Amino acid sequence: MTTDSSFDVVIIGAGPVGLACAIEVQRRGFSVVAVDKGALVNSIIGYPTNMEFFSTPELLEIGGHPFPTSHYKPLREDGLDYYRRVAFAENIPLRLYERVTGLEGGLGQYEVVTEKGRIACRYVIIATGFYDVPNYLNVPGEDQPHVNHYYKEPYAHTGQHVVVVGAKNSSAKAALQLLRAGADVTMVIRGAEISQSVKYWIRPDLLNRIKEGRIKALFNTTIQRITPEAVEVQTPTGLELLPAAYVYALTGYHPDFTFLAALGITCELDAAQTPTHNAETLETNRPGVYLAGTVCGGLNTSRWFIENGRYHAQVIAARLAGEQVPDLPEVLQPVQLSK
Template identity: 85%
Template sequence: MSEIIAFDVVVIGAGPVGLACAIEVQRRGLTACVLDKGALVNSIIGYPTNMEFFSTPELLEIGGHPFPTSHYKPLREDGLDYYRRVAFAENLHLRLYERVTGLEGEPGSYQVVTEKGRISCRYVIVATGFYDVPNYLHVPGEDLPHVTHYYKEPYAHTDQDVVIIGAKNSSARAALQLLRAGARPVMVVRGEAISESVKYWIRPDLLNRIKEGRIKVFFNSSVQRITPETVEIQTPAGPQSLLASYVYALTGYHPDFRFLAALGITCQPDAAQTPTHDADTLETNLPGVYLAGTVCGGLNTSRWFIENGRYHAQVIAARLAGEAAPELPEVLQPVQLS
């Protein structure tokens, strides 16, 4: 007896782009299942409390559902509520807290292997983002319990010495919030300045607090070791020992390349380790397996966001339904990587 196809499409990743893919697939008469090893929009749950999105509401919308909010730029909590309501309104088939471990079968008859069983499908869309895998420092003490790669809120650190490693948006925001919550933040920056990519309404605030001496910063410096009480760094003036009751190593994140390899998706030998895919169709080296969202950029995690990655859903769904692919707005055309 031939194998029963449980779903036409399995979407791996229940973030905004993964949800958008399932919506567009269902609207074309195909069945879809959305898998995630964590919660619904798990990455947004991991964002700092009351974090402000960099985009306005209309740029975060999926499936044509309006994103109502009283804020010019929505907060994390607004996003959590919005994407939950959209998923329920579209009656998406969600299987959360179910980790995918592999992919078996052949084009048109795949089996997505999870910790809880197997799901048969014709097509697979991988929309796993990058927020779950930090860029580790690889220094002694990085695994101590007071060291984390995710910042949530500052209130537990009042009257405490806190070291922040990094100089981009997450680090800048954390340093400012920690200062205003009564902590003593110190930043360790590998480069010679605060990153120019820090948002325009955050960077001047941070630079002024540094100029005032309220936030201390060590530029052109690297972490050598973390102990239960200190962070040992190398600076242009020599070694320094910084008191630290808590350490935020906010050094960025990258896609889970091991997971992609477990599925059979290869990567290109470029600096970004770009997962192999056709820039026009988003199909990977595995026929019938597609990429959507940030994961398409590999280490270039600033190439795709919710606001442009959501269009991948339309491209893939149209292809699976045998329709002509919609033309992306020019500003959203993917960059061709050599």
């Protein structure tokens, strides 16, 4: 396979942070391309229909482009439209639906290997996030077609028994929407309560629906196996069989560590399996290869979001241009935000 193109910088990942990196690098005179195995801002496409972002629009802006919306907190559809318009306004070269499989060479002479060809470059920025790899339950039957780790919308489940696994924002929102669409909802929760991190306007709603008995919640409970028609759970009082036409295992996601290893990026021996990088420059163990956005946190997926990860673009671009790395201590501190 021969090299089919050449750029100063290849950005792996065309999400909001990847686009922010492309903007900052391109404005400093570097040629750049953003490569993604899926669509533009592919993770946001995977979010639930009409999902509301936690943050207000100005915290989601990139490249200085205003984020116009009629909502106090933008919806998923607002974000999709905004990031598309920014990418086109900045004329960012995109190679979408092109999976990266490897990285060869060294500083100044890298080749990004994809399923469609090779891209020569001087530097690489990895902005792949964490939304693509679910945290699996690892129980028998999890691979059946009625089990899903991503929730989109409730309408197909009217009149059906649905089991929702988890007790954080995604699970809480899904359970409430499913209830209001006419589903019979049971939540299976490993801990003793609905997570305190659930959005402040959602948690009381869910707790009240559980109190009313309209949503059944099993706490301190784990799934043992999933059959085509039921879920077997271990409760504090013994085994119970829950009818289930559909199962949403919304137990979170993590970075693709296998992919990072294929690029030669090592991980630290900490609990978060943090990808190796310099916290100040964001350069990895491979010289000239940088991390940006949520992937920096490893399993600690609450460390970086669009709101603070977008500033990684300025740090990396300044580094590549030989400028003084901007001092942004307030915005670069990890924050507890969630979607």
